[in-house]
Amino acid sequence: MYDITDYHEATSLAEVFKLAAADPKARIVAGGTDTLVKSWAEVPAFTGIALIGITRIPELQGIVCQEDGTLIIGALNTFVTIEHDPLIQKYTPLLSQAVSLVGGPQTRHMGTIGGNICNAGPAADSAPALFTYNTTCEIQGPDGVKNVPIADFYRGPGQTILKPGEVLTRFKIKAGDYQDFHGHYTKFARRNALDIANLSCAALVKVQGEQIRDLRLCFGAAGPTPLRMPVAESYAKGKPLTDATLAQIGQLCLQDTHDITDWRDTKAFRDHLVTVLPGRDITAALRGA
Amino acid sequence: MKHEINFTLNGEAVTCAVDIRKSLLEMLRDDFELTGTKEGCGVGECGACSVIIDGRTVDSCIYLAVWADGKAITTIEGIAQSDGQLAPIQAAFIEAGAVQCGFCIPGMVLASDQLLKDHAQLSRAEIRRGLSGNMCRCTGYQKIIDAVQLADAKRQADPKTVVLPHFKIEQ
Amino acid sequence: MAQKHIIGQAESRWDAIAKVKGQANYTGDFPIKNLLHGKILHATIAHGYVTSYDISEAEKVPGVLKILLPEDLPQIKYSTAGHPWNLEPKKRDIEDRTMLTRHVRVYGDDIGAVIAKTPLAAKQALSKIKVTYDTYPVYLTPKQAMALDAKRIHEERDNVIASTAVGFGDVNQGLDEADFVLHRQLHTPVQLHAHLENQVATAFQSEDQRYTCISSTQIPHICRRIVAQANGLPWSLVRVKKPFIGGGFGNKQDVTIEPLAVAMSKAMGGKPVQINLTREESLAYTRTRHAIDYDVKLGVKKDGTITALDMQVLSNQGGYASHGHAIGGKGGTFINALYKMNSLNYGAKTVYTNIATAGAMRGYGMPQVIFALECVIDDAADKIGMDPIEFRLKNHQPDGFYNELSHTKQQDFRIGDCLKQGPEAFKWQAKVQQAKAFNQLQGPTRRGVGIAAFSFGTATYPFGLETSGARLILLPDGSFKLMVGATEIGQGADTALSQMAADTLGVPFESIIRDAITDTDTDPFDTGAYASRQTYIAGYAIRDAAEKMRKMIIQRAAATFDIRGEFMDIVDGNIVSVSDGDLITTVKDMAQASYFDWQTAKTMVAESSVNIHNNSYASGCTLAEVEVDLQTGKIKLLSLMNVHDSGKIINPLLAAGQVEGGMAMSAGYGLNEGLVYDELGRPMNNNLLDYKLPTTMDLPDLDEIFVETKDPLGPYGNKALGENPTCSPAPAIRNAVKNAVGVGIDTIPLTPESVYDALQAAKAPKGVS
Ligand SMILES: Cc1cc2nc3c(=O)[nH]c(=O)nc-3n(C[C@H](O)[C@H](O)[C@H](O)COP(=O)(O)OP(=O)(O)OC[C@H]3O[C@@H](n4cnc5c(N)ncnc54)[C@H](O)[C@@H]3O)c2cc1C
Ligand code: FES
C-alpha cells in the first residue's frame, strides 16, 4: 500500500485547481511511474499526501499540427503514443526515437511526456529532444495560462517552476524549429532496455550541401538539468561537415557540460563521452537524411 | 479510505470498494484472490506483475487500484479459453520449454499474448523488444522467445486461430 | 519387447501447466487468516554498535503490534549456511550470528523488527524508530580488514576466518624452469542472485502447538534445523513447508529470514506472521557471490607445457561467515581436474569485511576461480603464440585421470571432446576469419572470439555429507506417488526425478505423481537443492526405491499368475513375458489387488535412503563472439555457445533451459553485474533498475551442445549440470574482448568505462603513469 492520504480523480483542469486550492500539499499524478515509485521509496514530498489524478482530463490529450505548422503535444500522451504518432514521426522524429528508448514497454504504456518533464530528472529521455526543438511548455494554473521555454522550466534536479496546483498542459514546437532539421539521440546506458541513461545526447542538425547551417545539441545527465551546448552550437554554424569539425564540436561541449563522478561512471569517462556522442549523433542524423 | 469502482475483470463486470492506497496488484491479490499476478519488485522494474489493461501491458504494482475504474483488465487467470483449455500462447510456453521457476511466467505470458495481438507477425528482435519489460533470471529468455515465435508460427499456419491485431494507436 | 526409455526424453515439466495458468502457489500466495506482517529494521551504518533505540513514535503508529529489539529474542549463535549438520563440532559452519544484533557488521544488518497488522504500518513504524550508533571503521576489502590495526569484526575471531593451501610439486622451481612467467591480478565482483521471487516466509503455531514455517527455501530439512537452533527449540517442534519457489540460485540455501519469522510468531502467541522482503532488501541484505581477488603466477614453456601455477586467493566474506571458506577455499582441486601442470599452489584466505555477507551462489566459487584461471591460461597461449584451443587441447587432463587432491578418478571426463566439438559447432574458424575481415575495415568497432573451459564436481563428496531419501507409494489405479526431500526450485528436479522413477519402474512418465510442496514432516530426508547434486544423489535414492517397488509388483504378479518373477518385465505399465512380450497383467490390476483383494490386499510402499561416497567430474567450455566499440568501450555480445560434458542428459529440454539460464547469468557477470558500495559501505544499486541483470535486449540467441555420454557412476549415467553453465561464459567473453582489441582485462564486469580505460592504458607510452 502506498502511504497516501486520499485520491481524487479530476475530470477537468478547473477541478484540479479547486482540489489543489483546498489541499495545497496534494500532488498531481499522471502515469504514476515516477510518483508511485517515489512514494513507495518514502521520499518525503511523496508520502502522507493526497494525489490528484489527471489522466482523464480531455484538454491534456491529443497531438495536433496547427495551420501555422506548430505541433501541439498534450502533456498526457504516453511514450507509446508519441513513439507511434504519425505527426510526431513526420515532423519531430527525434522525439519519437528518444521516447522509444524509455524503460520497457510497460513504462512506455503508462509514463507520460508531461510527467517525464515535470519529474525533472537530469536523465529524462524526452528532455534532450524537446530542448533541441526549442519547445515551449504551456502551463495552466488558477491564474491563467503561461508559456515558458523548456530551458526555463527547470530549476534544478527534480525541481521545476511549477507552483502547487499548476498543470503542464501542452508542449508546442514551432515549424521553424523542426523543418529541415535531422535528428538523432543516443542514450548511453549499460543495458538496452530498462535502464536510465548514464549520459544522453540529442542532436538536431540542418545542413546545406556539406555545410552545417544550424546545430542544436542537448545533453542529459551531464549536469543538474538537461543542458544545451551554446558554445559548440555557435561554433558549428557554417562549418564544413568534416571529422575535424565534429571532433571540435565534441571538445567544445565540455565548456557547457557539468559532469560529475558517481557510482555509475567517473567524470573523466563522462567527459570523454561528451566529446564522442555529438559527432556520432550528427553523423547518424544525416545518414537518415 | 475506500472508493467504489466498477471495471471488467477477466471478462466479468465487477464492483469493488477499494482502499485508495492500494496498487492494482494488491487489489487483485488481496480483494480478488487472483494470486497468479506476482510481485518481484513493487516499483515497475521487473514486469512480474504485468496485467493487460484495455489492450496494453501494464505493471500492476505501480498502477493505483482506483485507476481500474471503467477499464477492462485481464490477468493470467483470464487468458485460458472459456472451457479451461490453454490459450495458444500458454501451450506454446509449455511446448518450447519456456517455464522454469515460473515466477516471471504469468507476466511473460500476458506480455507475449498482447504482443502477438498487437502484431500480425513478429521477428525475434521485435519479440525481444516487446518483452524487454519482463525480467527472467532462470531462462536466459531463449526459450521464452522461442515460445512466442512458436505461437506466432502456429497462428500463421492455422488461419482459424489468427488473432487479428486490435492495437490502435490513439490519435 | 523394447523398453520405452523415459530417460533422455524431452518431457514437459509436470508443473508447467500450473505455472502458465497462474495457478502455482508460491509462499506468498497462500491465503492465511489474520496474517500479521513482520518487517526488519536495518542498520544504516556498516560497522558499529547500537547504543540506543527510541521506539516511542513508532509504537504509536496505528496497527503496530510489537517492536522487537535484540534483547527480546534468544541470543543463541547460529550459522545460516545450508550445509548438513556435522556431528563434529570443529567441522561445523561458524556460528557467528543472532537473529537481531546491536553489533552492526554490515550495512542493513538486522537490528530490530516490527510486527504490524499491515505491511504499510510496519514500514511506517520502521521509519519512526530512532537509532543512535557508535561507529567503527568500515572495511570494504579483505586487504583493509587484514591490516594490522584493523578492528575485529567478530571479537571472538580474527578477521581472516580461514587460510588454506593445496597443491603439489615445487612452484618456485616450476616458475624458474618456465620460458615465460605471467603475473596477473584479477578481480571478480559481488554478484547477486536476483531470483525473481524475493525471500518470503510465513510462520505460525499449528494445531499441534508446533511451529510451521512456509518458506521459499532450497533446503527445507536444513531450514527446520536452523530455525529450531536459532530459537532454542527442539528440532521436531518446527515443520517447514516449501511450496513452489521463484528461483534461488543459492541465496535460498541460506536460512536468512525463517528463524525471525518463527520468533515473531512466538512473540505474537503463535499468530501467523509473514516476512516478505522487498527487492531492495533481498538484493542488498541477504547473500551474494563472494568477490574474490586473485594473484596468479603461471609458468609456461614455449612448447606449451605449464610448469607452475601459483594462485593466491583473497575471498571477501562480508560481515558473517555463512558458507565461509568452503567457497574461497574451493578451486585447487578443479584446476587440477582441468589442466596438467608440473606444480600447483593454491592458497586461499577468507576474510570478514563490512560488505554484505557472501554465501552460496550458483557455481559455488567456480565462476570466480574459472574466470581467473581461464584469463591467465588464454594469456599464456598468446604469450607463446599458440592457438588458445590448441593450448587447452594440449594441456587438459585425460579421461580417467586420478585427481589426487580430491581422491577422485575422473571417469568419462570429456573435456577433450568439448574442446573439439564446441569450436566446430560454433564455426570458430569462420568467425575468426570474419572478425579479421571486419577489423580490417578500421571502423569504430572491433570483433573477436574467445573460449574458456571449466571442470565441475557433482555434489559435495568427499567434502560434504551426501544423503538422500525417496518413497514410492503405489496408488489404487496403478500410478505412483513419488515423495522426495530433494527440492524443486525451478530447475526441473521434480520432472527429472519423476522420469527416473518411471524409467526404472517401467511405467509411463504420467504415472508418477509429484507434490508441489516439500514438507519436512512427511517427505524423506534430503539436504536440498545445491551443489548440482539432486539428480545425482536423489537419483540413487529413486533408483533404489523404484527397483524395490518394481520387485514388489513383480512378486505379486508372480504369486498371482504362478510365473517365476524373472520371466516377467514391466513395460509401459504392463507386466509382460520377457520371452515373447505377451501381456500377463497390468500394474493397474496389481495395484487394485494390493488395495482390495479379499485375501491378499497389502498396499505397497518402497522406501530408500542412500549415503553416496563418490563424485563424477563434469566439464565443458564456452565460445563467445563480441564486438567492442573502441571509442566508448561498449561491448556487444554477438554469439555465445556452451558445450557440456554432463554425462547422460535426463531431459534435453530442461537441460537446455538450465544451460541458457546459466549462460545469461554468467554473461551478466562478465559484462554488467555487480553490487557497488560507497566508502561508508552503503550499497548503491540494490534495485533492478541499477543492478544490471540482462534483459531480453542484452543477450544474443544462446546456443548449447551436449557431448553426451553415460557416466559410469551416475545413477542414470548423469552428472552435474545445474551450476556448470555459469562457470565459463564470463572468461570466454573476456577472452573474446582481448581477441578483438588486443587488451586482456582482468577485472569484471567489463563495463564500458573499464574497457575504455584499459584501451587508453594500453595506448599510453610504457613507463608513464
Ligand atoms: C522501471 C522504470 C523505468 C524507467 N525508465 C525511464 C527511462 O528510461 N527514461 C526516462 O526518461 N524515464 C524513465 N522512467 C521514469 C518515468 O517513467 C518517466 O519519467 C515518466 O515520463 C513519468 O511520467 P508519469 O506520467 O508516469 O509521471 P508521474 O509519476 O505521474 O509524475 C511525475 C511528476 O510529474 C508531476 N506531473 C506529472 N504530470 C504533470 C502535469 N501534466 N503537470 C504538472 N505536474 C505533472 C507529478 O506530480 C510528479 O511530480 C522509468 C520509470 C520506471 C518505473
Ligand atoms: S512487481 Fe511490478 S514491475 Fe516488478
Ligand code: FES
Ligand atoms: S522462469 Fe524463473 S524467473 Fe523466469
